[in-house]
Amino acid sequence: MTAPFLKEQSMEFGWTPEQEALRAQVRAVIARELPPDWDAISRHGPGSRQQTQFSLDFCPKLAAEGLLVPHWPREWGGRSAPPWEHFILGEELWAAGEPRGPQYMNVNFIGSTLMKFGTPAQQDRFLPEMAAGKAIWCQGFSEPSAGSDLAALRTRADKRGDQYVINGSKVWTSYAGLAQHCFLLARTGDGKSNIAIFLVDMKTPGITVRPIPSLIGVGDIHEVFFDDVVVPEAMRLGAEGQAWPIIGYALSQERVGIARYAFSRGVLDRMVRLLQQRGQFDDAIVQSRAGQALAACESARLLVYRVIDQRARGLPPNAESNLARVAVIAADHAVADFGLAFLPDTFSGAVFPLHLSHHERAIAAGIASGAAEIQLNLVAFDHLQLPREARA
Amino acid sequence: MNFEPDDDQRAFLDAVEKLAAGHAATPAIAERLQTSDALENDLAQSGFFEAMQIDELGPVAATAMVMALARMPLCTELVASALIAPWLCPGRPRPFAVLWEHDDAPTRFLPVARTLIRVRAAQVDVACIDAGDVTPVESLFAYPMGVLKQPSAIGWERLPDADAARVRDGWRVGLAAEAAGCLGAALDAVLAHVKERRQFGRPLGAFQAVQHRLAECAALVAGVKWLALHAAGSASPLDAALAAGQAQEIARKVAYDLHQFMGAMGLTLEHPLHRWTYRTKLLASDLGGAARQFTAAAQAAWPAAASTAPEGTT
Numbered sequence: 001m002t003a004p005f006l007k008e009q010s011m012e013f014g015w016t017p018e019q020e021a022l023r024a025q026v027r028a029v030i031a032r033e034l035p036p037d038w039d040a041i042s043r044h045g046p047g048s049r050q051q052t053q054f055s056l057d058f059c060p061k062l063a064a065e066g067l068l069v070p071h072w073p074r075e076w077g078g079r080s081a082p083p084w085e086h087f088i089l090g091e092e093l094w095a096a097g098e099p100r101g102p103q104y105m106n107v108n109f110i111g112s113t114l115m116k117f118g119t120p121a122q123q124d125r126f127l128p129e130m131a132a133g134k135a136i137w138c139q140g141f142s143e144p145s146a147g148s149d150l151a152a153l154r155t156r157a158d159k160r161g162d163q164y165v166i167n168g169s170k171v172w173t174s175y176a177g178l179a180q181h182c183f184l185l186a187r188t189g190d191g192k193s194n195i196a197i198f199l200v201d202m203k204t205p206g207i208t209v210r211p212i213p214s215l216i217g218v219g220d221i222h223e224v225f226f227d228d229v230v231v232p233e234a235m236r237l238g239a240e241g242q243a244w245p246i247i248g249y250a251l252s253q254e255r256v257g258i259a260r261y262a263f264s265r266g267v268l269d270r271m272v273r274l275l276q277q278r279g280q281f282d283d284a285i286v287q288s289r290a291g292q293a294l295a296a297c298e299s300a301r302l303l304v305y306r307v308i309d310q311r312a313r314g315l316p317p318n319a320e321s322n323l324a325r326v327a328v329i330a331a332d333h334a335v336a337d338f339g340l341a342f343l344p345d346t347f348s349g350a351v352f353p354l355h356l357s358h359h360e361r362a363i364a365a366g367i368a369s370g371a372a373e374i375q376l377n378l379v380a381f382d383h384l385q386l387p388r389e390a391r392a
Numbered sequence: 393m394n395f396e397p398d399d400d401q402r403a404f405l406d407a408v409e410k411l412a413a414g415h416a417a418t419p420a421i422a423e424r425l426q427t428s429d430a431l432e433n434d435l436a437q438s439g440f441f442e443a444m445q446i447d448e449l450g451p452v453a454a455t456a457m458v459m460a461l462a463r464m465p466l467c468t469e470l471v472a473s474a475l476i477a478p479w480l481c482p483g484r485p486r487p488f489a490v491l492w493e494h495d496d497a498p499t500r501f502l503p504v505a506r507t508l509i510r511v512r513a514a515q516v517d518v519a520c521i522d523a524g525d526v527t528p529v530e531s532l533f534a535y536p537m538g539v540l541k542q543p544s545a546i547g548w549e550r551l552p553d554a555d556a557a558r559v560r561d562g563w564r565v566g567l568a569a570e571a572a573g574c575l576g577a578a579l580d581a582v583l584a585h586v587k588e589r590r591q592f593g594r595p596l597g598a599f600q601a602v603q604h605r606l607a608e609c610a611a612l613v614a615g616v617k618w619l620a621l622h623a624a625g626s627a628s629p630l631d632a633a634l635a636a637g638q639a640q641e642i643a644r645k646v647a648y649d650l651h652q653f654m655g656a657m658g659l660t661l662e663h664p665l666h667r668w669t670y671r672t673k674l675l676a677s678d679l680g681g682a683a684r685q686f687t688a689a690a691q692a693a694w695p696a697a698a699s700t701a702p703e704g705t706t
Binding site: 010013014015269273276284287288289290291292295296299300303305306308309310313323326327330373376379380384385386387388 | 393396397400452583602603604612616619622634682684690694696
């Protein structure tokens with residue numbers, strides 16, 4: 001990916017020597033720290049008990065190498081590394097099946113959101129733990145009546161003195177089973193403007209977590225019930241009614257935060273290697289379909305890089321991140337479909353555990369963290385400037 | 393990693409866009425194909441086709457130029473002039489036509505070409521030709537199409553040091569860039585239409601059924617744009633095959649959706665939509681089409697697999 005004939009600063013798509021060195025360092029850490037049975041550990045996805053527990057061992061080692069929060073400022077344990085470095089890190093770790101487990105959320109958006117909107121006390125309470133690789137968070141957003149239409153959420157936070165009492169329920173909550181903290185959205189009054197964010201200790205009395213058996217990994221999604229859960233006012237993030245701009249900021253960090261195409265590309269490489277070992281890759285039809293899936297991955301990669309490039313320039317987030325999400329979802333499905341077409345036997349038994357994990361991630365890709373259709377809406381409105389349809 | 397042009401590249405691309413804008417008011421004719429002598433004269437004087445060999449500009453800027461000029465409804469030969477001739481046969485007059493398969497195949501730009509390039513497995517030949525060597529043929533495609541009257545009478549000159557694979561890579565990058573330009577311009581034209589055209593009391597573009605498909609088209613076209621520019625920068629055969637394959641893969645869906653939303657207006661020769669979509673339809677079949685580019689990409693990405701139909705046999 002180097003273009004030696006182009007001078008620096010012109011449009012080019014290569015990596016600097018520093019970026020190449022960082023990538024090599026991350027790969028070396030992955031090679032050294034992932035155990036021989038890593039594929040089996042990561043089989044059930046980042047939210048599984050095995051992978052979450054592994055992350056509590058792995059992330060401190062990353063932190064010791066300066067590779068957990070390099071993009072954070074020095075005062076919080078980072079070195080203000082440019083966005084590209086954080087992204088290269090994410091690419092390599094996702095390509096390996098995400099050994100950070102649920103902690104990828106901390107470094108992608110929860111930490112930076114706390115830095116921007118949190119009180120000094122909140123920052124002191126939560127950021128050192130994240131930077132040490134010891135924090136597991138879940139995200140209390142979706143509810144039975146509020147999925148894509150997040151503003152329809154009903155969970156209530158009633159102010160009583162210097163506390164809030166929270167009642168309601170969340171659903172499809174990833175990582176809730178093992179999380180220490182919840183980044184919770186709750187309503188302080190009627191309407192979109194009366195929503196606030198709370199940083200809730202998951203051990204607080206009144207919280208009940210039930211795993212939901214699902215197609216996408218053991219321990220991944222949950223129902224979370226809040227019955228008279230008391231949260232100190234000091235654990236409200238931002239002001240009452242400020243939730244929407246904070247969520248907008250968090251999602252702008254999150255939208256292309258997960259280098260899913262890198263995971264898809266890594267799994268595609270391994271699928272092809274297996275087909276080659278079996279002598280099944282000499283078929284032009286198989287090769288063509290592999291090339292098609294590869295093109296989908298690389299198209300998604302470049303659209304994501306475009307967004308990171310804008311972030312690195314300090315430009316405000318825009319709908320190109322939604323455009324990139326659309327392409328990332330397509331890439332996940334292209335690779336998953338390739339596996340179904342040419343390696344059907346690996347969906348039974350434990351022939352190729354990472355392949356199963358990828359399949360389960362892929363089928364959720366267009367649903368989790370903003371459905372594909374919501375991304376298309378945002379592309380239509382904000383990128384193509386099409387008129388908004390009158391809502392029912 | 394830098395997705396924005398630098399000052400030199402920006403100035404160059406601004407000049408390209410200015411030249412194109414100068415021809416935007418050319419009155420449309422009710423024909424499948426429209427060319428313009430005035431445009432050809434301006435291009436001849438511009439020096440734009442030397443960009444690839446100029447250090448300050450380079451292949452990425454040359455590829456961006458192909459995209460920008462492909463956005464014009466007026467048809468002009470771009471790919472060989474911008475991305476192949478500057479290093480393969482500098483000084484030869486444009487327009488170029490390129491023969492890939494058979495000497496007697498209907499080929500775009502043959503009726504207007506002054507230099508003919510012929511690519512075989514590992515051999516590249518060039519020849520001077522003029523309109524007298526060619527029989528123009530009617531075609532669905534919005535390119536000037538023709539066949540050689542007498543292929544055996546062409547005075548071929550073999551280019552002994554020419555790298556046929558590099559010509560193929562350049563062609564792949566170029567066809568992806570031209571498709572990205574054509575489809576991007578077509579998408580913009582359809583967006584303008586669906587914002588204006590009202591049915592059932594509201595603009596067509598307010599219907600979610602329309603919005604989602606146009607948003608998908610936008611994501612696909614943007615992907616091809618960056619794949620083409622990336623391939624131009626990396627000079628990698630793999631990247632070139634991915635860019636061409638993806639451009640060819642998306643062409644049918646995007647062209648279909650755009651025509652659907654332009655409705656009957658898009659069936660007329662009056663509206664320029666067909667000039668972009670019918671160029672793309674031919675680009676989508678170049679070098680055997682998407683499946684062949686994807687196969688080539690797979691063989692480059694996972695080389696242990698390269699045991700079937702090697703490059704150059706198609």
